[in-house]
Amino acid sequence: MSVIDEIGRSKHVSLVTFKRDGTGVATPVWHVTEGNELYVVSEAKAWKVKRVRNTGRAEVTVCDLRGRIAPGAASAKGTARLLDEAGTAAAREKLARKYVSSRVGNWFARLLHLRRPPLVAIAVTL
Incomplete structure (x- = not known):
């Protein structure tokens, strides 16, 4: 199994993005x-x-x-970029298919007409 397959099968990943001074900041995210x-x-x-x-x-x-992060966990370096509105909508749909909690949250937000902050998708080419 490749590293990308292992990453794809996991429920969460630690996304490390870097400050201008080179310091990495890790954030656990759905993906x-x-x-x-x-x-x-x-x-x-x-x-x-x-x-x-x-x-x-x-x-x-x-x-x-x-x-x-568990010892020996799958890891990969890549290049990140922000997606436009259409790309963000497509990424949100893909995440909703993978995570039930995302679907439930989106459904409640629509049902209750909650205002949500603007969202943007990040694509990381591994």
């Missing part, structure tokens, strides 16, 4: 893979989005819900 790309959705004002804008470097490692 979905397609080919050699990994997709993550985040609020547009999140710091990880700002770091992707500044430098496209990213690292992805399989982790648990709290971001703890």
Whole structure:
């Protein structure tokens, strides 16, 4: 099994994005893979989005819900970029297919007419 397959099968990954000074900041996230790309959705004002804008470097490692990485966990380096509205909508649909909690949250937000902050998708080419 390839590293990308192992990453794709996991429920969570630690997405490391880098500050301008080279310091990495890890965030556990939901993800979905397609080919050699990994997709993550985040609020547009999140710091990880700002770091992707500044430098496209990213690292992805399989982790648990709290971001703890097991010894020998699958890991890959890649280049991150932000997607446009159509790409973000497609990534959100893919995530909703993988995660039931995402579908439930989206359904409640629509049902209750909740205002949600703008979202943006991050694509990491591994």
